[in-house]
Amino acid sequence: MALLRFAVFRLMTMMATLVVVSVLIFFIINLPPGDYLTNQINELRATGQSNGIAKAEFLRTEYSLDQPLLKQYMIWMGFLPGPHGFAGLVQGEFGWSFEFDKPVADLVGGALWMTVLVNLAAVLFIYAIALPLGVIAAARSKTWIDYTSALVGYLGLATPNFLLALILFYYGNRYLNLPIGGLMDPKFEGEPMSFEKMKSMLVHLIIPTFVIGTSGAAGMMQRLRANLLDELGKPYVETARAKGMRESSMLIKYPLRVAFNPFVADIGTLIPSLVSGSVLVSVVLGLQTIGPVLLTALKSQDLFLSAFVLMFVALLTLIGTLVSDVLLALLDPRIRFGGRAK
Amino acid sequence: MTIFPDGRFVDERPYVSEMGAEARDADLDASNTVLMLRRFRKHKLAMVSALFLLLSYLMLPVAGFISPYTPNERLEDFLYHPPQMVRLFHEGEFIGPYVYRTEAQMNLEEFAWEYVPETSKPVKLNFFCEGGEYKLAGLIRSNTHLFCASDGSTVFLWGSDRLGRDVFSRILYGAQLSLTVGLVGITVSFVIGIVLGSIAGYFGGFLDWIINRVIEILRSLPELPLWLALSAAVPSHWGPVSVFFIISIILGILDWPGLARAVRSKFLSLREEEFVRAAEMMGAKPARVIRRHLLPNFLSHLIASATLSIPAMILGETALSFLGLGLRAPAVSWGVMLNDAQNLASIEIYPWTAIPMLPIVIVVLAFNFFGDGLRDALDPNRS
Numbered sequence: 221m222a223l224l225r226f227a228v229f230r231l232m233t234m235m236a237t238l239v240v241v242s243v244l245i246f247f248i249i250n251l252p253p254g255d256y257l258t259n260q261i262n263e264l265r266a267t268g269q270s271n272g273i274a275k276a277e278f279l280r281t282e283y284s285l286d287q288p289l290l291k292q293y294m295i296w297m298g299f300l301p302g303p304h305g306f307a308g309l310v311q312g313e314f315g316w317s318f319e320f321d322k323p324v325a326d327l328v329g330g331a332l333w334m335t336v337l338v339n340l341a342a343v344l345f346i347y348a349i350a351l352p353l354g355v356i357a358a359a360r361s362k363t364w365i366d367y368t369s370a371l372v373g374y375l376g377l378a379t380p381n382f383l384l385a386l387i388l389f390y391y392g393n394r395y396l397n398l399p400i401g402g403l404m405d406p407k408f409e410g411e412p413m414s415f416e417k418m419k420s421m422l423v424h425l426i427i428p429t430f431v432i433g434t435s436g437a438a439g440m441m442q443r444l445r446a447n448l449l450d451e452l453g454k455p456y457v458e459t460a461r462a463k464g465m466r467e468s469s470m471l472i473k474y475p476l477r478v479a480f481n482p483f484v485a486d487i488g489t490l491i492p493s494l495v496s497g498s499v500l501v502s503v504v505l506g507l508q509t510i511g512p513v514l515l516t517a518l519k520s521q522d523l524f525l526s527a528f529v530l531m532f533v534a535l536l537t538l539i540g541t542l543v544s545d546v547l548l549a550l551l552d553p554r555i556r557f558g559g560r561a562k
Numbered sequence: 563m564t565i566f567p568d569g570r571f572v573d574e575r576p577y578v579s580e581m582g583a584e585a586r587d588a589d590l591d592a593s594n595t596v597l598m599l600r601r602f603r604k605h606k607l608a609m610v611s612a613l614f615l616l617l618s619y620l621m622l623p624v625a626g627f628i629s630p631y632t633p634n635e636r637l638e639d640f641l642y643h644p645p646q647m648v649r650l651f652h653e654g655e656f657i658g659p660y661v662y663r664t665e666a667q668m669n670l671e672e673f674a675w676e677y678v679p680e681t682s683k684p685v686k687l688n689f690f691c692e693g694g695e696y697k698l699a700g701l702i703r704s705n706t707h708l709f710c711a712s713d714g715s716t717v718f719l720w721g722s723d724r725l726g727r728d729v730f731s732r733i734l735y736g737a738q739l740s741l742t743v744g745l746v747g748i749t750v751s752f753v754i755g756i757v758l759g760s761i762a763g764y765f766g767g768f769l770d771w772i773i774n775r776v777i778e779i780l781r782s783l784p785e786l787p788l789w790l791a792l793s794a795a796v797p798s799h800w801g802p803v804s805v806f807f808i809i810s811i812i813l814g815i816l817d818w819p820g821l822a823r824a825v826r827s828k829f830l831s832l833r834e835e836e837f838v839r840a841a842e843m844m845g846a847k848p849a850r851v852i853r854r855h856l857l858p859n860f861l862s863h864l865i866a867s868a869t870l871s872i873p874a875m876i877l878g879e880t881a882l883s884f885l886g887l888g889l890r891a892p893a894v895s896w897g898v899m900l901n902d903a904q905n906l907a908s909i910e911i912y913p914w915t916a917i918p919m920l921p922i923v924i925v926v927l928a929f930n931f932f933g934d935g936l937r938d939a940l941d942p943n944r945s
Contacts, residue, residue, distance in 0.1 A: 237778070237779055237782065240775075240779055241779060241783065244779075245791070248788070248791045248792060248795065249791060251792075251795035252794065252795040252796075252797065253797065374927060374930060374931075375923070375927075377926075377930065378873070378923050378926040378927040378930065379919075379923055380877050380880055380881060380884075380919075380922060381881075382881060382884055383900075383919050383922075383923075386903075386909065386916075390909065390910065488782075489781070492781075492782060492783060492784040492785065493784070493785070495784040495787070496784040496785050496786035496787065497786070499784075499786055499787055499790075500786060500881055500885070503885060504904075514787060514790065515790065515885060515887075518790055518791055518794040518887070519794060519886075519887070521794075526791065529787075530787055530788075530791060533784055533787050534782075534783055534784075537782055537783060537784055538782055541782050
């Protein structure tokens with residue numbers, strides 16, 4: 221029950237944060253002088269095309285871009301009625317993309333799921349890699365295993381994601397015959413889900429997951445190793461060894477459980493950096509996630525599209541933080557739900 | 563030395579009491595800085611990195627002198643020229659550093675330029691010769707270069723790019739921006755972080771609550787999309803210098819929350835100490851207590867952790883420029899150079915255009931090792 225209350229409390233905080241974030245995003249998007257429609261109208265005027273202007277002017281009033289900024293924001297969020305009543309993010313209306321001349325919802329629909337899929341795969345990859353490697357590096361510290369994993373970890377941290385993407389892209393295709401670009405074979409696009417399509421998607425996910433996950437896995441592994449090493453020096457480990465406990469079962473039973481909490485808590489900081497990384501990597505590898513969409517939208521000042529994508533990215537990270545908080549509360553009985561006792 | 567069967571050992575030299583006392587006194591006299599340096603020197607990797615970084619930064623003002631060409635100098639006859647070897651011995655005879663003159667030929671099967679070296683005629687390199695004009699440290703006009711090729715030949719140590727510009731020279735010039743972007747960014751983040759962190763930690767209450775919420779919000783957002791959005795807002799007609807500063811400020815603005823949090827938690831524990839109470843009772847204003855009594859306690863530690871976030875900024879600049887939203891064309895940075903190497907085909911045919919990757923990886927690694935060593939040296943409690 222207490223856990224449920226805690227989760228609901230965190231959910232409320234998340235909502236409040238999301239509102240603040242939306243103000244921030246809307247403000248940042250509106251920073252550059254001019255907007256897409258004004259630019260378009262000016263361009264049409266300069267070239268003397270009059271029929272386009274009418275449409276642009278229509279879109280301008282339709283999406284209330286002629287209103288003051290604060291009111292624009294309220295209408296976009298759905299807190300104030302626009303020309304067609306309440307139709308904002310809260311009501312599930314995501315607006316119009318001027319650049320692609322389509323509703324934002326149609327444009328990003330599939331990409332949203334792909335983004336979630338890619339990031340989920342990366343999180344799984346990171347935990348699958350970092351957990352065993354971190355434990356081994358700590359248990360066999362100062363041996364070649366430790367040094368090799370440290371070296372690989374440092375290289376993983378130092379190589380920019382997009383460079384790693386370019387390199388793996390090239391060698392993966394050349395020597396392992398891994399497919400290049402996209403998230404599935406082009407022939408499966410728009411087809412219903414089938415076993416073959418699943419297989420194609422999994423194979424296409426290998427390189428992106430690896431690229432996005434590497435630096436995160438490297439950092440995670442280093443921290444798990446450090447935490448575990450701290451624990452291994454403590455007297456209770458000595459006692460367990462003195463009793464004649466087998467090293468491996470001792471390791472799993474006591475120190476790992478202590479070192480595991482920060483490992484889980486890390487997911488909160490991990491997810492923002494993953495989402496960041498996946499945007500960049502998607503641009504380089506040509507994945508149909510929201511990364512490339514965001515880049516085009518930002519470059520062409522496509523207001524609603526970029527604002528929506530940024531909101532979605534923020535939502536994704538906030539949900540990640542929420543999950544980590546709840547997980548941590550489940551794992552660690554010392555964490556009190558809902559604040560400190562007076 | 564005698565070793566007993568149970569593993570103990572005894573030094574047989576006679577015990578001299580002065581010797582031990584001397585050694586002890588020397589250590590007691592050692593200042594904090596000396597102790598820190600002594601600990602730092604134990605980290606071999608950190609020492610090497612520090613030396614490398616020092617040399618790199620010292621190189622920046624004289625980059626124009628070291629590089630044979632200026633960054634935007636185009637040699638139209640030598641597009642995508644592969645790297646040239648500088649040799650010393652010609653047919654078994656030492657004649658000093660020289661290169662071979664190359665002849666451009668069109669390969670009509672692959673539609674690419676091929677450069678055939680004339681191996682019979684070595685062309686010596688000139689030293690302290692005249693070339694394109696540059697400014698030493700951005701102030702003194704000069705056109706003397708450390709080395710350059712004689713007339714009619716070229717010296718492309720790391721090849722040339724698609725416009726016939728020397729990659730080696732551009733990497734040296736690119737270092738000027740790529741290496742300083744982190745420093746400017748960290749200064750911004752340092753100032754904001756310390757000011758807001760100390761206000762939150764020292765005064766507590768409502769201010770603390772507000773600052774904490776801001777920190778939480780900024781920390782829970784993915785950096786890159788926000789960087790992208792902010793740099794997309796930079797007007798396109800701004801000059802390279804203003805773009806450079808605004809980009810480094812953008813990098814710094816999103817980096818301070820981590821620092822502010824560290825400062826705040828330190829302040830929360832330190833403000834209850836007696837020396838703070840004493841200073842307050844003697845009538846010191848909050849600003850003085852913060853600056854004179856609280857900050858010096860852990861400033862060195864903060865500097866060490868700041869060193870560790872410089873590489874993130876260097877990578878950030880590279881990523882932004884790579885996507886075309888960071889520094890722009892006439893300016894040269896490593897990210898801008900990699901922007902040209904974006905497509906796979908060109909890397910496959912002209913691998914040397916991807917060389918700017920190497921300095922990025924090396925500098926980031928060096929900063930990581932240096933920061934780790936510094937942190938360990940400053941903080942004796944960490945093992």
